Amino acid sequence: MTADTQWLDDDEQRTWRAFLTAQRLLFDRLERQLQRDAGLPHAYYEILVRLSEAPDRTLRMSQLADSSLSSRSRLSHAVARLEASGWVRRRACAEDRRGSFAELTPEGLAKLEASAPGHVEAVRSDLFDALDRNHQHALREISEALVNHLSDSPPWPVDGDGE
């Protein structure tokens, strides 16, 4: 923390608050839609999606955690719940006996297929319907720039980085 902070100017402040508000309104709605219509948090829905796209609908727990931007711990709890619901099954890993696989069951696939339309329609009506072509394009550029920026930089400032 430097001695004097470089505060956000009025423009930045307005951008930041608008973004914060938009983001919260949007994701709160999507979260509610999924919870209400599918009984699933978005994070759990995403786990089903990742598994459905994997070869044999199976992924190592760590790959699943990485691809769904989840911590190992969070994933463990989540898969435990999904397994109890019968949508995911755990399988032992022969090559590395520390590891385990998560596999999407047929019931899990059915659950996903039943939940997807409602979710996609919510994304369309809540997000895409608000944006014209230019804005959609800009949103993608901004998001990809952000992903690059945040993937390259470590989660905490590194020593000697100007701290």
Added chain:
Amino acid sequence: MTADTQWLDDDEQRTWRAFLTAQRLLFDRLERQLQRDAGLPHAYYEILVRLSEAPDRTLRMSQLADSSLSSRSRLSHAVARLEASGWVRRRACAEDRRGSFAELTPEGLAKLEASAPGHVEAVRSDLFDALDRNHQHALREISEALVNHLSDSPPWPVDGDGE
């Protein structure tokens, strides 16, 4: 839910996933930064901010809930915790005896002033440093469009709205 869903095309799919990822990376980091350096979730930080900007640093619970995009219930729990920490104080409301005020204490203001620089710097380095002037401008337009879109439309689709 209509009979056949209008799925996202490749462009939209890519935009959506990039946005989802960017949003998660960004807000996870900001959340962690605040939790680590201030011991506060972002939602609680925001409550302190709203109070600090209010006349007499005081707001009715419902106004505070609305301005921080929080449910009444969430706010009650949050203010209970902030009150236990000594950063907020509840006061009775004379005109409407159902209601109550939340007031930022001097300790709460000090807490906010101590936490703000680190948070602002995180916002700058994680968000603004990744975006050029055009992108920043576009992000504001997109966010404001989204806020309008989502504030005008009800949380659930209304009957006869095509659903």
Added chain:
DNA sequence: CCTAAGTAGTTGAACTCTCAGCGATTGAGA
């Protein structure tokens, strides 16, 4: 080999958020 360090995944406790339901108060209409 044998040890030490690293990795995979799980667990339990603490915390936050949601949801439904509650008591208290207010306000509108008969």
Added chain:
DNA sequence: TCTCAATCGCTGAGAGTTCAACTACTTAGG
């Protein structure tokens, strides 16, 4: 005035996330 609906805020239970600690296994180095 009386009643009934609406509003204000709180509460407890349930669910998801985080964090630190832990077991089990693997890998690297002597």
